[in-house]
Amino acid sequence: xxxxxxxxxxxxxxxxxxxxxxLVFNVSAGATFGYQxxxxxxxxxxxxxxxxxxxxxxxxxSGKAVFDAVRERLGFRTGLVALLSxxxxxxxxxxxxxxGVAICLQLxxxxxxxxxxxxxxxxxxxxxxxxxxxxIERIFGYGGLCLLVFAVAAAKLHPVWSAVGHGFVPHMQTxxxxxxxxxxxxxxxxxxxxxxxxxxxSGGVEERWSPKDLxxxxxxxxxxxxxxxxxxxxxxxxxxxxxxxxGIEPEFLGSIALGAEVPxxxxxxxxxxxxxxxxxxxxxIDTLFSGAYSLAQFLGWEWGRYRAQTGAPRFTLTWGVLLVxxxxxxxxxxxxxxxxxxxxxxxxxALPLTYIPILxxxxxxxxxxxxxxxRLANVLGLIYLAVIVVISLSAVxxxxxxxxxxx
Amino acid sequence: xxxxxxxxxxxxALAGCNGGTVDKHALxxxxxxVGSLATEGELLANDMSKGASTKYFARMHAxxxxxxxxxxxxxxxxxxxxxxxxxxxxxxxxxxxxxxSQLEQLHLHPTNRAIAKAMRQPLSADADAADRLSK
Numbered sequence: 001x002x003x004x005x006x007x008x009x010x011x012x013x014x015x016x017x018x019x020x021x022x023l024v025f026n027v028s029a030g031a032t033f034g035y036q037x038x039x040x041x042x043x044x045x046x047x048x049x050x051x052x053x054x055x056x057x058x059x060x061x062s063g064k065a066v067f068d069a070v071r072e073r074l075g076f077r078t079g080l081v082a083l084l085s086x087x088x089x090x091x092x093x094x095x096x097x098x099x100g101v102a103i104c105l106q107l108x109x110x111x112x113x114x115x116x117x118x119x120x121x122x123x124x125x126x127x128x129x130x131x132x133x134x135x136i137e138r139i140f141g142y143g144g145l146c147l148l149v150f151a152v153a154a155a156k157l158h159p160v161w162s163a164v165g166h167g168f169v170p171h172m173q174t175x176x177x178x179x180x181x182x183x184x185x186x187x188x189x190x191x192x193x194x195x196x197x198x199x200x201x202s203g204g205v206e207e208r209w210s211p212k213d214l215x216x217x218x219x220x221x222x223x224x225x226x227x228x229x230x231x232x233x234x235x236x237x238x239x240x241x242x243x244x245x246x247g248i249e250p251e252f253l254g255s256i257a258l259g260a261e262v263p264x265x266x267x268x269x270x271x272x273x274x275x276x277x278x279x280x281x282x283x284x285i286d287t288l289f290s291g292a293y294s295l296a297q298f299l300g301w302e303w304g305r306y307r308a309q310t311g312a313p314r315f316t317l318t319w320g321v322l323l324v325x326x327x328x329x330x331x332x333x334x335x336x337x338x339x340x341x342x343x344x345x346x347x348x349x350a351l352p353l354t355y356i357p358i359l360x361x362x363x364x365x366x367x368x369x370x371x372x373x374x375r376l377a378n379v380l381g382l383i384y385l386a387v388i389v390v391i392s393l394s395a396v397x398x399x400x401x402x403x404x405x406x407x
Numbered sequence: 408x409x410x411x412x413x414x415x416x417x418x419x420a421l422a423g424c425n426g427g428t429v430d431k432h433a434l435x436x437x438x439x440x441v442g443s444l445a446t447e448g449e450l451l452a453n454d455m456s457k458g459a460s461t462k463y464f465a466r467m468h469a470x471x472x473x474x475x476x477x478x479x480x481x482x483x484x485x486x487x488x489x490x491x492x493x494x495x496x497x498x499x500x501x502x503x504x505x506x507x508s509q510l511e512q513l514h515l516h517p518t519n520r521a522i523a524k525a526m527r528q529p530l531s532a533d534a535d536a537a538d539r540l541s542k
Binding site: 110248255270 | 436439442443446447454457460461462464468471472475534
């Protein structure tokens with residue numbers, strides 16, 4: 001059924017919107033500012049839909065993914081800077097997600113953390129090795145939908161719905177404007193993290209999209225990221241309804257799961273943990289593939305899961321090496337949640353290097369023929385480019401001024 | 408490119424700095440953190456007392472909270488303190504250690520509803536005490 005063909009969009013969104021850092025970040029935003037930042041999530045969702053649709057269209061029409069465009073449009077040097085920054089952030093994020101998978105398994109099983117890191121790495125490697133791209137999308141994309149338990153939890157906590165509605169109107173009622181700005185920038189940066197579009201566009205090529213799939217591309221972008229945004233809303237509402245008045249500052253993955261346990265009991269807890277497990281695993285796969293896609297596309301190697309491992313040996317080796325590096329990093333005991341916060345902020349700095357080429361290529365009629373950007377896509381694209389530049393310039397100063405959001 | 412990398416590294420180092428002297432602002436923030444841990448522990452204890460949690464989740468999450476409180480207690484005991492607030496900082500350090508040991512009970516007895524029920528009120532009281540210290 002065609003409705004199931006939106007699994008790519010769902011997996012990209014799950015990996016981008018509800019990875020380990022976003023889970024904690026969204027709930028923290030609610031626990032700190034109530035519902036005041038809901039409007040920021042809307043801005044982020046629209047932005048990633050606009051650019052993902054462009055990426056998917058480029059993939060469908062030209063058969064090329066984002067990093068092909070980066071190399072061709074920016075030239076080797078600038079493209080190399082974009083590649084290196086993307087790989088550093090990818091590796092940080094992959095490390096954090098593997099740590100997150102291990103934490104989630106520990107909360108479910110009680111087994112020692114370090115053993116679970118190894119188990120997580122091995123299972124991810126086996127799944128990526130033996131499973132087709134289609135089934136990876138379905139398993140992790142649809143498994144992550146267990147996170148919809150947070151929507152139920154949010155409703156069960158009986159928020160003041162008029163206050164929730166007011167949260168969709170831009171406003172700021174706080175004595176900590178810098179902290180508010182930090183969260184706003186972090187939420188926007190997390191919504192538009194480059195690895196989402198690298199994964200999405202490469203996934204479009206993996207799925208052999210052609211111009212007849214442009215409708216499917218739009219559906220994937222809108223439904224997938226719309227769902228990701230809905231999950232973000234739910235998490236923020238849980239944070240605002242349960243944690244804000246009690247003065248709780250959620251720092252741990254367990255704190256997030258508590259947000260489902262308190263209103264829904266054991267079943268809520270288990271669904272939340274299973275959903276988090278699939279979402280964070282999905283994010284690990286997104287970033288693992290994004291890293292391998294980016295390098296292979298930039299250097300002109302064969303790439304893709306639709307080829308057998310022997311058909312794309314350097315691509316296969318790349319994701320293998322990335323996985324081993326990330327496992328080694330997690331074993332050092334680094335805090336996965338804090339690491340992904342840094343990753344989001346640093347990836348925000350390099351956002352223009354990803355999104356400018358996309359906009360250029362999507363307008364290039366020699367690439368795109370009659371499928372180049374229309375007026376609406378260009379207007380939205382330029383507006384969001386301005387937003388991206390603001391995010392890029394302010395991310396690091398806010399990181400410093402707020403002491404990584406600790407105020 | 409080298410300048411950019413240096414800037415990013417400096418940013419990471421500066422942002423990560425959280426040591427140094429405990430002043431009034433740091434005392435307030437740390438008191439809020441202790442209160443947060445105690446209140447979260449109370450929520451967890453409440454669920455445990457009703458059988459609304461699972462054994463492994465309760466055990467592991469209580470341990471995480473306990474460890475965080477213990478780390479705070481140690482940090483408050485070891486860091487230099489601004490003049491005039493020494494008594495408050497020592498009091499907060501002892502409170503954080505108390506919260507840690509209460510959470511440790513939840514960690515050690517994840518299926519014991521009676522212990523979980525018994526921990527609710529002390530954790531709530533500790534959260535109130537932390538709240539008073541934060542003001």
